[in-house]
């Protein structure tokens with residue numbers, strides 16, 4: 001099977017492509033000619049998708065290395081044409097990279113949650129770290145009620161759970 005078609009048939013990969021490229025992106029991927037390289041204008045003409053949307057999708061895919069181009073110059077006019085082809089075979093690398101970035105973000109958040117002590121005004125739902133709570137004398141600046149300690153254990157547990165799950169699927173665990 002064609003790698004793009006195969007990717008689009010996998011619900012998880014399809015969801016990922018939809019998240020990065022949207023409805024119009026998926027639309028282009030589904031209609032992208034199976035063979036050869038194509039200019040953005042040709043793609044717009046053959047798929048019926050408007051040119052701006054085609055370009056937007058191509059750049060989005062390019063950033064994830066899921067599309068590549070080569071450039072040809074018309075020697076008479078000096079005009080450049082970009083010919084595109086899909087590289088959906090890079091999809092697993094793209095997903096791994098994104099997951100690594102999410103993992104980094106979650107790990108930073110985990111560290112922040114572990115290193116800080118939190119206080120809350122339950123009425124106003126305002127959260128303070130220890131130094132900020134100390135600055136306001138453990139009194140809510142909005143309603144003047146005393147702040148209570150905020151237990152972030154559940155949040156930390158769910159962060160750890162998500163971190164472990166990502167590490168496992170990245171093969172780090």
Ligand SMILES: [Zn+2]
Pocket residue numbers: 121122123124125140141142143144145
């Ligand atoms: Zn308050």
